[in-house]
Amino acid sequence: MVESTVDLLVNGRRLFVVFMLLLLTVACAGALLSGAPLPGELAGWLLLFALPGIALLITLPADVQPQQWAERGVLAFGLSIVLSMLCFWLASQVPGPGIIVRWLVVEGALIVALALVALWQALRPPPEPLATPKPERERLLLVALVLLLAALTRLPNLGYGEYYDDELDVVQSARSLLLGQTNVIFEHRKGPTEIWFATVSAGTSTQFDETTTRLPFVLASFGAIAATALLGEEFFGRGRGLLAGAILAAEGIFLAFSRMVQYQSIVLLMLVLVAWCALRFWRAENARAKWLYLALGALCWSFGTLTHWDGVLGSVLLVYVVLRKWPLHPDSSPWKSLHAWLSRHRFLLLIVPLALLPPALFYSGLILNPQVTGLKTYAGERIGFGIFNGVPAFMLHATFYDASPFVVALLALAGVFVVQHLARWRWLVLGLLLPFVWQDFLAIGNWNFSLLIFIAALLVLLRAPGLSVEHKVLVLWLFSYFGVYAFIIKSAGLHFYALMPALALLAALVLTSGWLRGRQHEPHARSALRALPALLLLVVALAFDAVAYLSAQPEYALAYPQTALAWSPTLYHERPRDFFFGFPYRFGWSVVDALYRQGVLRGKFESNETYLVTDWYLRDLSAAQHDEARYYLRVGDSTRSGEALPDLAQKFHLWGEVHVHGAMKIQVYESNRYAAHEAQVFDAEQFPANDPQRLARSLAYRLSRGDDNAFHALAGYLDQQAGAQDVLVLDTPLQDEILPYYYRGDARIVTSPLAISHGGARTIYASLFDSNGGERWLALNTFAIESRWFGSVRLASYAPALDAPTVQSHGAYFGYDVQLLDIQLTPAVLHGGDVLRLALRWQTMAPVGERFKVFIHVLDAHGNLLAQRDAEPVADLYPTSQWQVGEIISDLHGVRLPANVQAQPIRLALGLYNAQTNERMPVRSLDGQSLPDDQFLVSGLGTTVEWG
Numbered sequence: 001m002v003e004s005t006v007d008l009l010v011n012g013r014r015l016f017v018v019f020m021l022l023l024l025t026v027a028c029a030g031a032l033l034s035g036a037p038l039p040g041e042l043a044g045w046l047l048l049f050a051l052p053g054i055a056l057l058i059t060l061p062a063d064v065q066p067q068q069w070a071e072r073g074v075l076a077f078g079l080s081i082v083l084s085m086l087c088f089w090l091a092s093q094v095p096g097p098g099i100i101v102r103w104l105v106v107e108g109a110l111i112v113a114l115a116l117v118a119l120w121q122a123l124r125p126p127p128e129p130l131a132t133p134k135p136e137r138e139r140l141l142l143v144a145l146v147l148l149l150a151a152l153t154r155l156p157n158l159g160y161g162e163y164y165d166d167e168l169d170v171v172q173s174a175r176s177l178l179l180g181q182t183n184v185i186f187e188h189r190k191g192p193t194e195i196w197f198a199t200v201s202a203g204t205s206t207q208f209d210e211t212t213t214r215l216p217f218v219l220a221s222f223g224a225i226a227a228t229a230l231l232g233e234e235f236f237g238r239g240r241g242l243l244a245g246a247i248l249a250a251e252g253i254f255l256a257f258s259r260m261v262q263y264q265s266i267v268l269l270m271l272v273l274v275a276w277c278a279l280r281f282w283r284a285e286n287a288r289a290k291w292l293y294l295a296l297g298a299l300c301w302s303f304g305t306l307t308h309w310d311g312v313l314g315s316v317l318l319v320y321v322v323l324r325k326w327p328l329h330p331d332s333s334p335w336k337s338l339h340a341w342l343s344r345h346r347f348l349l350l351i352v353p354l355a356l357l358p359p360a361l362f363y364s365g366l367i368l369n370p371q372v373t374g375l376k377t378y379a380g381e382r383i384g385f386g387i388f389n390g391v392p393a394f395m396l397h398a399t400f401y402d403a404s405p406f407v408v409a410l411l412a413l414a415g416v417f418v419v420q421h422l423a424r425w426r427w428l429v430l431g432l433l434l435p436f437v438w439q440d441f442l443a444i445g446n447w448n449f450s451l452l453i454f455i456a457a458l459l460v461l462l463r464a465p466g467l468s469v470e471h472k473v474l475v476l477w478l479f480s481y482f483g484v485y486a487f488i489i490k491s492a493g494l495h496f497y498a499l500m501p502a503l504a505l506l507a508a509l510v511l512t513s514g515w516l517r518g519r520q521h522e523p524h525a526r527s528a529l530r531a532l533p534a535l536l537l538l539v540v541a542l543a544f545d546a547v548a549y550l551s552a553q554p555e556y557a558l559a560y561p562q563t564a565l566a567w568s569p570t571l572y573h574e575r576p577r578d579f580f581f582g583f584p585y586r587f588g589w590s591v592v593d594a595l596y597r598q599g600v601l602r603g604k605f606e607s608n609e610t611y612l613v614t615d616w617y618l619r620d621l622s623a624a625q626h627d628e629a630r631y632y633l634r635v636g637d638s639t640r641s642g643e644a645l646p647d648l649a650q651k652f653h654l655w656g657e658v659h660v661h662g663a664m665k666i667q668v669y670e671s672n673r674y675a676a677h678e679a680q681v682f683d684a685e686q687f688p689a690n691d692p693q694r695l696a697r698s699l700a701y702r703l704s705r706g707d708d709n710a711f712h713a714l715a716g717y718l719d720q721q722a723g724a725q726d727v728l729v730l731d732t733p734l735q736d737e738i739l740p741y742y743y744r745g746d747a748r749i750v751t752s753p754l755a756i757s758h759g760g761a762r763t764i765y766a767s768l769f770d771s772n773g774g775e776r777w778l779a780l781n782t783f784a785i786e787s788r789w790f791g792s793v794r795l796a797s798y799a800p801a802l803d804a805p806t807v808q809s810h811g812a813y814f815g816y817d818v819q820l821l822d823i824q825l826t827p828a829v830l831h832g833g834d835v836l837r838l839a840l841r842w843q844t845m846a847p848v849g850e851r852f853k854v855f856i857h858v859l860d861a862h863g864n865l866l867a868q869r870d871a872e873p874v875a876d877l878y879p880t881s882q883w884q885v886g887e888i889i890s891d892l893h894g895v896r897l898p899a900n901v902q903a904q905p906i907r908l909a910l911g912l913y914n915a916q917t918n919e920r921m922p923v924r925s926l927d928g929q930s931l932p933d934d935q936f937l938v939s940g941l942g943t944t945v946e947w948g
Helices: 002-034 037-049 051-059 069-091 099-123 137-154 165-178 182-187 193-203 210-236 240-250 252-258 264-283 287-307 309-325 334-344 348-368 375-383 391-401 404-425 428-437 451-462 469-488 495-518 524-530 532-548 589-597 611-617 694-703 708-721 735-742 774-781
Strands: 605-607 631-635 652-660 663-671 680-683 727-730 748-750 764-767 783-790 793-799 807-814 818-826 829-831 835-844 852-859 865-871 888-896 907-914 936-938 944-946
Touching (some): 002 037, 037 069, 037 193, 069 099, 069 137, 069 264, 165 611, 193 264, 210 252, 240 495, 240 532, 252 495, 252 532, 264 495, 391 404, 391 469, 404 495, 428 451, 495 532, 589 663, 589 735, 631 652, 708 783, 708 793, 774 793
Parallel strands (some): 605 631, 783 888, 829 944
Antiparallel strands (some): 631 663, 818 835
């Protein structure tokens, strides 16, 4: 009876979870489709980090699920990322915009399918009586503590620094995906997950800035840290997981990558889950649990490898544990032995191919894609040919990203663990130490054979009788990654991050060995004293993190060696140039971007900064590459910049400087073709740090078929026509960011005609996107002159109303139902090049039915045409076919006279003609007389043209 009650409770809870899961999925879909900012972002996070993983977990038989809530939460978190990104991959196979909606459909279908499986599971009795899982408060508190430490080291100043090189590659690819360019992942030369991750973050949010796109990667690092802590607690004893999680949270290399739009946090989470599943498989007692955790481990390995090839070596952990659990028994024939082994474990024939399939599909497509160039060269430069000693390079990187005492202590603690278990092979320790201090130890040409000592030590440790399988998995993790990246890969850079969880766990094992053992037999004071080394290690690491990562003043990386810490000596005395990932520093490119959008800067630029930066924060202007640059943007302290122009002082003069916290970061030089003025200083603190609406404007610009070449041609026209007394209105999305890079003139740029004061413009030029906004206001309040098309971009010109004497004339009848009530003309005296302003008032007594255009001809005394305008009424916005009976229509027109016209009396001829047939509408005077040529002549106005 008790067992049946427990089973009922378990199944009832599962039904409730299924119901809530489906309800949340529907709510998330509604929030994303509604376009609401905050609900949409929260919905994106739930779909990315929670719902798919929960759906998969509740489909598993209850007797093989993790029984602790903390473990369930971390596993669901990791599996959600895996399933969500695989759904995104499937959604991206359909080209075109709308990838977020397609992802939502695919993931929603997956969640519903898993929910149906869970319902089926709930209706089946469990195979054996179950105990109701109880939340373990201590373990939940442990996870909360390490996550609090992770948040304190990752969230402050997260959006302060501008995007780094590799980040820019990712966010530009994410923007392209949102714009419908789904093949962009094959131009990335790395795994696609970081692009998908950033795309979901930006696509489910209304913002596309540094903070928004980095935050999901921070959350992934939280998962890696929590998983490491739980791995230590479950398999190595209480207290050890807490310390290992804290060490990983404070470790600098992983901390730096956690604060970036980069793949490392995801790969590390997958590696920890691979190790966790492998050890769960090792300890599983029933066959179903064994296969379940082996399959989950293979899934995490597959996705980690798809994310980046750093995940490949995680397979070593799975293979090792499988062979220890199910050892091969060689007989007379190795093939017979293997066949017999596979026949006993046939499920592997399904797991292994399925795990290999996703990375094989992607990387084969990447390699075979003809658009991918330089991949072999890139791989050859990174991997090289030979065996190298990269240990000094590892120390160089590690002591720049971490406090030197912290790095040395971690390696020493791992060394203590190794020495304890090498037994009679302890002499190998000397061979393990020498590569750290002697670059050419055992080196013959490009072949450094010190790797053999590491291999020998690893083999000894794997055969050590005093080490459990759990400990050997950590040793294998540490030695395999360190051996490959220190000796096989020629230029490993910061990829040593992948071994940090294993290093943290080994250090925690050594630090807590005496502390935990003495806790049962010694007073609390002495036990606390034993914990002092661990506490001191964390204090040193966190003190360095506070200076290097959490504080933006001074900027530790850029100001080095002035910011070097006396208690953390390094192997170098100058600032390294080739690795600056994750450190908060800012050059103020958003200031230059704002100056262009405000029209303060106008014209093409050149720069010594890398194109990735200028292409994202400004524009690279490939369409204007043959133009002579007006500006030169010089960055003097960037880790990515090249040398400035050697003749900069001869061709340019200093126009202004961008300062960040009082320090000069960017110098703006202007061509000597322009008059020099006193240089201005722009403080970055007075400008927004980023532009959250960049993505929205990019999408709208693409939907409006924007074209840089069109803007280039338009700017050339404005350079010739517009002057300082004119105003340029730009309301099309992203136009205010594009046109100023091509237009060099002095006309004032505004985003709305309402910003133009009365009499504040001679001519208004407008490139308009919203006909119901600025264009309608201009049509009703100014005199439309003409429209010109430059590719897909239209430029309209308008003449503002004048406070000048007007000339009035009576009207006429057009057809049988349309009456021109009257005409007002301004000004009474014109000069060459001036605009004649005509205000017409129309009224119809019956529906017109067809569309007619208004023609206005300016004639000289002999009837010769001087100027003309043809347009539908109200600047083409109110066709005659839409006129309402009895309505009075105010119709404003402007006609620009030639600049060289002679002084003489003028006449006007105007009328209406069918827009399709060009047939004119008959015209009658007010007394009913038909007028010749179906046009209404206005003469004797007293308007003369004077030579200007």
